[in-house]
Amino acid sequence: MKDTVETLYRDESRRVLATLIRLLGDFELAEEALHEAFAAALEQWPQSGIPANPRAWLVSAGRFKAIDQLRRRSRFDASQALIADELYADSESAITDETIEDDRLRLIFTCCHPSLSADARIALTLREVCDLTTEEIARAFLTAPATLAQRIVRAKTKIRTANIPYEVPATADLPVRLDSVLQVIYLVFNEGYSATAGESATRHSLVAEAIRLARLLVDLLPEPEALGLLALMLLHNARGSTRTNADGDLILLDEQDRNLWDREQIAEGAALVTRALLSRRVGRYGIQAAIAAVHAEAARAADTDWAEIVGLYDLLLEVNPSPVVELNRAVAVAMRDSPEAGLGLVDALLARGELAGYHLAHAARADLCRRLGRRADASAAYRQALALAVQEPERRFLQRRLAELDG
Numbered sequence: 439m440k441d442t443v444e445t446l447y448r449d450e451s452r453r454v455l456a457t458l459i460r461l462l463g464d465f466e467l468a469e470e471a472l473h474e475a476f477a478a479a480l481e482q483w484p485q486s487g488i489p490a491n492p493r494a495w496l497v498s499a500g501r502f503k504a505i506d507q508l509r510r511r512s513r514f515d516a517s518q519a520l521i522a523d524e525l526y527a528d529s530e531s532a533i534t535d536e537t538i539e540d541d542r543l544r545l546i547f548t549c550c551h552p553s554l555s556a557d558a559r560i561a562l563t564l565r566e567v568c569d570l571t572t573e574e575i576a577r578a579f580l581t582a583p584a585t586l587a588q589r590i591v592r593a594k595t596k597i598r599t600a601n602i603p604y605e606v607p608a609t610a611d612l613p614v615r616l617d618s619v620l621q622v623i624y625l626v627f628n629e630g631y632s633a634t635a636g637e638s639a640t641r642h643s644l645v646a647e648a649i650r651l652a653r654l655l656v657d658l659l660p661e662p663e664a665l666g667l668l669a670l671m672l673l674h675n676a677r678g679s680t681r682t683n684a685d686g687d688l689i690l691l692d693e694q695d696r697n698l699w700d701r702e703q704i705a706e707g708a709a710l711v712t713r714a715l716l717s718r719r720v721g722r723y724g725i726q727a728a729i730a731a732v733h734a735e736a737a738r739a740a741d742t743d744w745a746e747i748v749g750l751y752d753l754l755l756e757v758n759p760s761p762v763v764e765l766n767r768a769v770a771v772a773m774r775d776s777p778e779a780g781l782g783l784v785d786a787l788l789a790r791g792e793l794a795g796y797h798l799a800h801a802a803r804a805d806l807c808r809r810l811g812r813r814a815d816a817s818a819a820y821r822q823a824l825a826l827a828v829q830e831p832e833r834r835f836l837q838r839r840l841a842e843l844d845g
Contacts, residue, residue: 439484446492447476449643452569454496456541459548460604461497462504465566465594470507475500542567543654544604549593550618551602558593563622565590568644570629577828612659619655620667620723623648627671631678632829645675662717666724669710673730676703688835692739704734722758725750744774761792765799772806781806797826801836808843817843 451472458468475496489495549563564570572590576583596602607615630644652668680694711731714724729750736742751767764787772780784803793799804819817840824836 440480442488443476443479443483446479446496450493450496451476452567452647453542454493454500455566456545457497458500458504459545459566460541461501463604464598467504467507468500471500471504472496474503478503542651543658544606546619546622546651547606547615548597548602548604550615550622551597552614552618553600553602554593554596555589556618556621558589558596559618560622560625561586561589562593564625564629567622568626568629568647570626574629606658609659613661616655616659616661616664620663623651623655624667624670624723626651627674631671631674642678645671645678649675662714662719663721663723665710665717666714666720666722666727669707669714669727670723670730672703672707672710673727673734676700676707676734682831686831687838688831691733696737696739699734704731707731708735722754725754725757729754742773744770748774761787761790762796765793765796765802769802777806777809781810795826797823797832800826804839808839813843 454475455468455472458471459465462468462471478499479492479496483489545567546563549566550559554562561575564575565572572583572587576586626644627648630641630646630648649668649671652664652671655664656668677691677694677696677699679700680696680698681689683689707727708731711724711727714720715728720728729747732743732747732750747770748767751763751770754763755767765784768780768783768787770780771783781803784799784806787793788799788803800819800823804816804823807813807816807819820836820840820843824833824840827833827836
């Protein structure tokens with residue numbers, strides 16, 4: 439039974455939490471109620487059995503645990519008793535799978551409210567909606583965990599004190615709020631598709647959740663960038679099963695078995711890219727999706743149209759300039775022109791210092807040096823990348839490359 443409840447917590451706790459936040463109107467109270475509900479499940483289900491609708495049972499149990507907590511607080515604050523009575527009076531309202539699912543989207547938009555800073559929106563959503571740890575979020579932001587923790591606390595306080603509504607915005611307000619929501623979903627996908635740390639390269643539940651949320655957004659607001667982001671995630675996920683072998687070791691793109699790629703997802707993603715591009719308002723997600731489509735539609739690695747990919751990266755740099763985009767373009771230039779051309783661009787990027795702590799920049803330099811026969815330079819760059827990498831599959835890959843060079 440313990441394993442069953444742990445699995446349920448992993449798969450359903452964020453949905454249950456979202457509904458508890460709506461019902462209770464307070465993040466901290468809802469989080470406490472969530473944990474008490476799961477503790478009650480561990481205690482009661484071995485005797486009573488697993489309920490027909492575990493989600494609804496957990497929401498109901500959490501709500502009553504919160505009512506009990508508020509009534510205990512009423513000894514010191516009479517207003518807490520009134521809140522508890524209101525919650526109890528509403529305790530018979532229906533809790534269905536549909537309302538629980540809707541609450542996830544409501545929570546996303548609440549966490550991404552314009553009155554919160556951009557960083558706070560993303561950090562809060564990753565923590566509360568997706569259950570990433572503060573440390574995982576900090577690595578994504580390249581900042582200190584303590585700083586992230588303070589940011590999340592301040593965001594929760596702002597939501598409570600400003601009475602930010604727990605709702606999906608009206609249609610007229612949606613475009614303003616869309617970009618920060620898309621950023622959140624993309625970060626969730628990235629954490630799932632290539633985990634920042636840990637034993638596994640992929641966290642499939644986060645990938646599935648990001649795609650599900652993107653589909654909800656496309657249904658709600660089929661803007662070009664929402665289409666582009668969904669396309670991008672589908673095209674990457676289509677090759678997800680070929681990114682690692684049975685031992686969990688990484689397989690590079692040019693070595694993957696393309697016969698195993700999910701052609702249905704590729705077709706759906708390519709169609710979404712076309713819709714996004716036809717709007718003539720394509721942004722960074724649509725352009726990245728177009729790059730992913732070029733890769734996905736090449737029958738063999740040798741068939742990849744690197745000239746088109748470099749051109750798309752040029753466009754992406756105009757829309758969304760960043761050193762990581764420059765790094766990806768440099769790798770594409772190396773494939774289109776020569777390793778020497780790509781290495782010159784990578785070295786210039788590293789000399790600027792912005793990517794000094796980014797392990798993939800050093801790994802890219804190492805690979806280009808390896809291809810040029812510069813073994814000592816390649817070994818040094820691989821060691822630098824290894825010192826910075828925290829995901830175990832990536833570390834094993836870098837160690838294998840080093841062993842090959844040393845051998």
